[in-house]
Amino acid sequence: MRYYFHVRGPDGFVEDLEGAEFASDELAAVEAQAAARELMAAKVAKGEVVDGGQFEITTENGKIIDTILFKSVVKID
């Protein structure tokens, strides 16, 4: 199945034009979490505001199956 990781945040909407194949909704969500950690790490390194962004994981027909808040993947304690 092809999944799209659109980004919605304070700076607007970034459409994922290409998507990627995953065997299940769960595996797509796991990858989105890993990607969110990477995006957050880059923001932290640059001293940017890290609140507000999220992935909207959608299927090919546009159905949102999950949203991953970027800040939900950061472990503070």
Next chain:
Amino acid sequence: MNLAEAEFHENKLLSVLPSESLAQAAAHLKYQSLPRGTQLASAGEPIDHVYFLTSGVGSVLAQTPEGSAAEAGIFGREGYIPTSAVSGSEQSAFNVTVQIDAAGYRIGFEEFRRQMESNRAFAKVMIRAIEAFAIQLAYTAVSNAVHDVTERLARWILMCHDRVSVDELPLTHEFISTMLAVRRPSVTTALHVLEGNRFVIAERGMLTIRDRPALEEFARDAYGKPEQEYRRLMTGLF
């Protein structure tokens, strides 16, 4: 020569060879079209041929024992590949793959070795080329360590653009993410930044350069040094 074939001089290394040196090698050079995905060498496998591209882009991928891979370097009409051939070692250390449809001349590994021994000017150019490639790899290592993803992406787009004659680069985000060793959404968001600055247009599977000077300015510190070194190495050789 078949009209459809590129001229030897379309490869920069062949173009700097003195004519008698090129003539010696030319008899063994065979033109070949190399579509995207063509594997030019495989890690741990013998090197069959050495390639001098006249168009297109290929990449050298380094892979860890557990299967993580990242691009070590890219090459096109400015170089030859696999560079390991210059050492006389028959085994490739890396996977070398065509990433943007290419064409070029190939020479058998044994014949390449003979040219290295008997054709001094040829050997000189090949050794200069490996130095130039080593410089590129060193700057990629620096860039990976000190520049952010958007700057690295800008650098990488400029490097690809240097090697093709058009402004449209058929590249997927998935592929770029392997090249930059980041996850795909990091490429998508970095491209969004470059697009927002009107440097590029990112469409599905296609990246169009819109304002190269501005992209260079954006990449600043991340781009230009290896290119400058290359020009130095390839000037005034003979």
